[in-house]
Amino acid sequence: MTESDDHITCREVVELVTDYFEGKLPADEAELFEQHLNFCEGCAWYVEQMRATVTAVGRISEEDIPPKARERLLTAFRDWKR
Amino acid sequence: MGQVQEEHRTSPAAAEEAELLARLREGDERAFESLVESHHGRMIAVALNYVKTRDIAEEVVQEAWLGVLRGLDRFEGRSSLKTWILRILVNTAATRGGREGRSLPFSSLAPAGEESPAVEPERFRPPGEAFAGHWNSYPGDWTTLPEEALSGRETLAVVKRAIAELPESQRSVITMRDIAGCSADEVCETLEVSPGNQRVLLHRARSHVRAALERHLDD
Numbered sequence: 001m002t003e004s005d006d007h008i009t010c011r012e013v014v015e016l017v018t019d020y021f022e023g024k025l026p027a028d029e030a031e032l033f034e035q036h037l038n039f040c041e042g043c044a045w046y047v048e049q050m051r052a053t054v055t056a057v058g059r060i061s062e063e064d065i066p067p068k069a070r071e072r073l074l075t076a077f078r079d080w081k082r
Numbered sequence: 083m084g085q086v087q088e089e090h091r092t093s094p095a096a097a098e099e100a101e102l103l104a105r106l107r108e109g110d111e112r113a114f115e116s117l118v119e120s121h122h123g124r125m126i127a128v129a130l131n132y133v134k135t136r137d138i139a140e141e142v143v144q145e146a147w148l149g150v151l152r153g154l155d156r157f158e159g160r161s162s163l164k165t166w167i168l169r170i171l172v173n174t175a176a177t178r179g180g181r182e183g184r185s186l187p188f189s190s191l192a193p194a195g196e197e198s199p200a201v202e203p204e205r206f207r208p209p210g211e212a213f214a215g216h217w218n219s220y221p222g223d224w225t226t227l228p229e230e231a232l233s234g235r236e237t238l239a240v241v242k243r244a245i246a247e248l249p250e251s252q253r254s255v256i257t258m259r260d261i262a263g264c265s266a267d268e269v270c271e272t273l274e275v276s277p278g279n280q281r282v283l284l285h286r287a288r289s290h291v292r293a294a295l296e297r298h299l300d301d
Contacts, residue, residue, distance in 0.1 A: 056291075
């Protein structure tokens with residue numbers, strides 16, 4: 001819920017950004033949110049920071065399976081097939 | 083086989099999955115290998131929420147795959163293959179983590195409770211002043227940073243540390259959403275949290291990691 005129904009503050013933007021990304025803001029709030037980003041460079045940058053954060057977290061999973069673990073699993077799969 | 087069971091899920095992804103399942107059930111090694119490869123990284127990341135070391139996480143993931151093989155013939159495709167695999171993994175990891183005294187029951191970690199703002203209140207103009215609730219000074223423009231600032235080894239370590247600091251409920255949600263690439267629905271289903279709670283947990287977790295990145299990048 002926003003404090004006013006004709007605008008939102010920067011302090012509110014930083015709490016609404018996840019709901020905005022998730023497409024879960026009610027239509028009127030989403031509109032206020034986007035209007036705010038149009039005139040507030042600070043919040044536009046903040047939203048970009050949150051996007052960059054999600055991307056950075058996503059990089060953690062880029063790990064390969066160790067060859068030994070792969071071999072063990074393939075052996076288990078061959079046994080399972082029988 | 084498999085066709086009849088998966089008939090109610092008709093998206094291209096579901097069709098692709100039905101084909102993969104058929105190949106797995108026929109014992110196609112290449113299919114299994116690519117399944118393992120595409121899930122391994124995210125499974126390790128999820129397992130690390132429940133157990134202490136990378137080695138144990140690796141064991142847990144191995145055990146989960148054996149569980150997947152045992153259940154494969156009975157899998158009916160009511161959820162996606164990915165959700166089903168992750169659920170087996172979470173159960174395996176939670177059991178193992180419980181034995182090691184790391185894991186707490188998820189339901190005891192509801193997000194309600196103390197409010198923790200995404201950004202310290204001091205960064206905004208106080209109530210009563212002109213432009214109350216607006217930035218005192220703007221956060222940085224990360225779009226102008228060189229690519230490696232956000233993808234380098236050091237930055238990755240900052241991100242990992244920030245995630246490790248989170249309460250378990252937040253850590254589980256951000257891991258599943260942003261590392262494992264699960265949808266909101268998949269997280270709600272696997273962890274048994276409401277959609278609203280899922281978003282609150284995700285928001286707090288991402289905000290915490292962002293703040294850690296900001297401290298790192300501003301240095």
